[in-house]
Amino acid sequence: MIPAHPAFADGPLYLDYNATTPVDPRVAEAMEPYLARWFGNPSSGHAYGAEPKQALERARRQVAALIGARADEIVFTGSGSEADNLAIRGAVLAAETDRPHVITQVTEHPAVLETCRALERLHGADVTYLPVDHHGLVDPQDLTSAFTPRTVLVSVMAANNETGALQPVSELARLTRAHGALFHCDAAQAAGKIPLDVIASGIDLMTVVGHKMYAPKGIAALYIRTGVTLEPLVYGGGQERGLHAGTENVALAVALGAAAQLAAAELTDATHHGIAALRDRLHDRLADGLPGRVRLNGPYDNRLPNTLNISIDDVRGHELLASVPEIAASTGSACHSGNHQPSPVLSAMGLDPARSLSALRLSLGRWTTTADINRTVELLTTAAEAAPTG
Incomplete structure (x- = not known):
């Protein structure tokens, strides 16, 4: 049974789980002993290091079990951005290719896009940014057409x-x-929400992020298929396979491990359909309450069960x-000096900008x-009806 969460006792309705998730009380309980009782360095050979080392493994x-990997293929990092950097920069710098070529797509997270731009600027890499269709999806034929003999990596989010x-x-x-290149998948939003299997999918590198799946911020992991060589992200004492x-x-x-175990146990058809039903209830009731004004952005079926992106005509x-x-x-717009700009993804x-x-x-x-969904519909419908048009 999922315990109640103290953050929601008297706060606003929280519908921003894609930005960050609250820490599950069961995750907090699992990690607590390693903040106080088991404080030792896992590299130490004495008793105080033994339990932390076992907990780390x-x-x-x-984490490996959640995505169908082996434990020795998981490297912990401090964030999803670090994991993306390790995967992309690490693969390119380890490649034995003059002017290595990378392929990604235009709606990736900035952690991917900015890493690719840095590789272009600092290391002379070539990068192809694939377009997406009106649903935000990459056409596999575009990928096939983009390959060159120098392509070493493709990075496309889940x-x-x-x-x-x-x-x-x-x-x-x-x-x-x-084609003989490596495939990296940023699964920050997907892990714990939909089934993932790196072996069945043929993925070489996958990013998993703690604060997107009910663990604290500041922890993530990169799956690295056995046999893949990467240049380290941080040099030093050799922790995390020296990467x-x-x-x-x-x-x-420990928190990320506990969150992964909970996600694996609760990633059932009933859970999937339950959250999707709430999402669809929210969409349908908003559409009923604001006839002709609610437009879905993105695919209707081929999307995460928890995510609804809509535009409401005549409001910002x-x-x-x-x-x-x-x-x-949240919205997808970016604010620069008080001037809101359209979401680059949309x-x-x-x-169109409007x-x-x-x-x-x-x-x-x-x-x-x-009850949260019903209240959200009531509040948004009332506010949209009262908002100045234009």
Whole structure:
């Protein structure tokens, strides 16, 4: 049984689980002994290091089990951005190729896009940025056409953080492997929400992020298929297979392991359909309450079960949310000196600026209830009806 969460006792309705998740009380309980009682360095040979070392390896097994990997293929990092950097920069710098070529796509997380741009700027790499269709999906034929003899890596996310769109990663990975390159998948939004199997999917590198799946911020992991060579992200004492040096944060690794184990146990059809039903209830009731004004952004079926991205005609998303402080949610727009710009993700999908600026991302999670959905519909409908048009 999922315990109640103290954060939601009297706070706003939380519909921003794709931004970050609250720490599950069961995860907090699992990590607590490693903040106080078992404080030792896992590299120490005495009794105080033994339990932390065992806990670290247990956490590695738990993360591996969630994605169908082996424990010795899991490397802990301090964030999803670090894991993405290790995968992408590590693969390119380890490649024995002049002017290595990388392929990614335009709606990736900035941790991927900015790493690719840095490789272009600092290391002379060539990068191809694939377009997406109006659902935000990559066309596998575009990937096939982009390969060159110098292609060493393809990086495509499992699920988009704004729309929840699920990329055809198995097919993209198959094409990449046939070409002889490595395939990296940022699964920050997907891990714990949908089944993942790195072996069945043919994925070589996968990013998993703690604070997207009910563990604390500051911990993530990179799956590295056996036989893949990467240049280290952090040099030093040889921790994490020499790829991410520094004394391990055992408590946070334990938290990620516990979160992965909980996700694996609760990743059932009933859970999947339950959260999807709440998402669809939210969409349908908003559409009924605002006839002809609610537009879905992204695919209807091929998306995360918890994610709803909609535009409401004649309002701006950030202004609508500002008028309803009882709801904690987000838009995809970026604010620069008070001037809101359309979401790059929605723009890449071909949405016009007005529709992009009217977008809301409503993401559900472990503690979302039917009552939350009903109240959200009431608040948003009332605010949208009262908002000035234009």
